[in-house]
Amino acid sequence: MHSALSTYLKRAMTVALIVGPMLALVSVDVEARGGGRGGGPHAGRGGGGGFGGGGGPAYRAPRANVGGGGGYGVRPPPGGRGGGYAVRPPPGGGGGGYGVRPPPPGGGGRPVRPPPPGGSVHVDVDRNWGYPVGAAAAAVGTAIAVGAIVSTLPPNCTTIVADGVTYRNCGGTYYAPSYDGPNVVYEVVPPPSGWNR
Amino acid sequence: MKIQLLLTAILLPALTLLGCASPPTATDQPAASSAPPASVASSAPAVKPQPRDVLKQMAAYLRSLDRFKVRVEKTTELILPTEQRLHADQTMDIAVQKPNRLRVNYQNLSGGRQLFYDGKTFALYTPGPNVYASAAAPPTLDETLSLLEDRYRISMPIADLLFADPQSRLVQNLESETYVGRILVRGVVCHHLAFRTPEVDWEIWIEDGPRPLPRRLVLTDKSVEGSPQMAAALTDWDVAPQFATDLFAFNPPPNAEKISFVDEAPAAK
Numbered sequence: 001m002h003s004a005l006s007t008y009l010k011r012a013m014t015v016a017l018i019v020g021p022m023l024a025l026v027s028v029d030v031e032a033r034g035g036g037r038g039g040g041p042h043a044g045r046g047g048g049g050g051f052g053g054g055g056g057p058a059y060r061a062p063r064a065n066v067g068g069g070g071g072y073g074v075r076p077p078p079g080g081r082g083g084g085y086a087v088r089p090p091p092g093g094g095g096g097g098y099g100v101r102p103p104p105p106g107g108g109g110r111p112v113r114p115p116p117p118g119g120s121v122h123v124d125v126d127r128n129w130g131y132p133v134g135a136a137a138a139a140v141g142t143a144i145a146v147g148a149i150v151s152t153l154p155p156n157c158t159t160i161v162a163d164g165v166t167y168r169n170c171g172g173t174y175y176a177p178s179y180d181g182p183n184v185v186y187e188v189v190p191p192p193s194g195w196n197r
Numbered sequence: 198m199k200i201q202l203l204l205t206a207i208l209l210p211a212l213t214l215l216g217c218a219s220p221p222t223a224t225d226q227p228a229a230s231s232a233p234p235a236s237v238a239s240s241a242p243a244v245k246p247q248p249r250d251v252l253k254q255m256a257a258y259l260r261s262l263d264r265f266k267v268r269v270e271k272t273t274e275l276i277l278p279t280e281q282r283l284h285a286d287q288t289m290d291i292a293v294q295k296p297n298r299l300r301v302n303y304q305n306l307s308g309g310r311q312l313f314y315d316g317k318t319f320a321l322y323t324p325g326p327n328v329y330a331s332a333a334a335p336p337t338l339d340e341t342l343s344l345l346e347d348r349y350r351i352s353m354p355i356a357d358l359l360f361a362d363p364q365s366r367l368v369q370n371l372e373s374e375t376y377v378g379r380i381l382v383r384g385v386v387c388h389h390l391a392f393r394t395p396e397v398d399w400e401i402w403i404e405d406g407p408r409p410l411p412r413r414l415v416l417t418d419k420s421v422e423g424s425p426q427m428a429a430a431l432t433d434w435d436v437a438p439q440f441a442t443d444l445f446a447f448n449p450p451p452n453a454e455k456i457s458f459v460d461e462a463p464a465a466k
Contacts, residue, residue: 061421063352063397065353065357182312185459
């Protein structure tokens with residue numbers, strides 16, 4: 001009896017030790033992604049436009065147009081890149097609980113439009129200060145994972161070119177710039193091949 | 198003597214303030230020299246206009262323009278997880294030449310960004326980090342606007358008004374339409390219309406007179422919890438602008454770096 005319980009506890013501890021850090025990594029990854037992407041089908045009503053240093057899909061924004069039907073369209077989840085959203089815990093703890101709102105009655109059978117993808121919300125604030133969008137940004141600096149996407153770079157980066165692709169080397173972490181919607185974002189990439197840090 | 202000085206001190210700033218606060222009727226219409234300035238005392242129509250007719254007039258007028266320039270001052274309401282509401286401002290200058298030229302300058306403190314479409318390709322350029330991306334574009338403005346929005350997630354505010362037939366995009370799914378009345382918007386007499394769809398309540402203010410231009414647009418997105426709003430003022434309309442020949446074509450500045458769109462094939466990997 002006693003030994004069974006201690007075995008159970010040991011197993012639980014082992015699982016916690018393994019899963020715990022994994023979850024932590026995942027959540028950091030998701031928050032960092034949210035800064036730029038924010039608009040996946042699983043992302044709730046986020047649609048973050050990415051400001052304040054990758055602070056997650058921390059706000060809800062309206063569409064920018066009356067419509068015209070089929071404007072946004074349902075975007076398929078980006079292959080192989082959007083995995084982070086699927087494991088995101090349901091908002092509720094600190095997320096403010098914004099889920100997908102049920103369609104208004106009498107909608108004439110028109111499907112509910114997905115949230116505007118992150119890039120469609122043109123938010124241009126002075127990124128040196130950002131908006132008070134939560135503590136997620138602070139977490140990014142501690143454990144930034146390959147694949148994470150941020151909207152601002154840490155200071156003191158150098159530009160390197162490898163195989164015709166330009167990267168930013170910021171203290172040994174490599175970033176590749178790209179456009180996410182209309183915003184320039186930086187994705188953390190593995191060190192370019194043949195490039196010794 | 199002292200009292201006189203005091204009065205002057207009070208009156209002078211007050212007068213200055215009054216001067217600033219007078220409606221900018223003249224400055225807002227650089228291209229309106231041919232059109233009579235909107236008169237505050239213009240007589241009301243005998244019959245209450247149908248909202249959809251006013252919309253149709255605006256659409257027809259926009260369609261009749263082979264080129265125009267407008268500034269959009271947009272405020273987007275953001276609802277934080279704490280339910281605090283913030284309002285984010287953005288100003289952009291839009292230049293259109295039918296049937297297939299578009300240029301948009303987005304202003305922000307880090308240098309803004311520019312969008313080019315010349316009938317063959319479109320390009321996005323961000324001067325701050327000095328990066329750009331470009332891709333092939335369809336031969337019409339309509340198709341390009343759709344491509345930008347659907348594939349590249351670059352949504353143009355007031356894009357509805359840039360399409361060749363704004364009317365057809367605006368009147369879809371209408372549940373109700375209201376002619377609210379006539380009102381001054383920045384000194385211009387406008388028809389104020391209100392519409393409802395299952396997802397959006399929206400209002401538009403359209404200039405009353407020979408130039409039925411959209412002057413203001415407000416929408417409430419009911420499909421998003423908390424129903425955030427977007428409001429856009431359309432100012433500095435120029436319906437006969439002179440465009441530089443290279444306004445719509447993007448030539449990368451020296452040292453500008455070409456990058457990809459996130460959703461493109463991951464060339465950076």
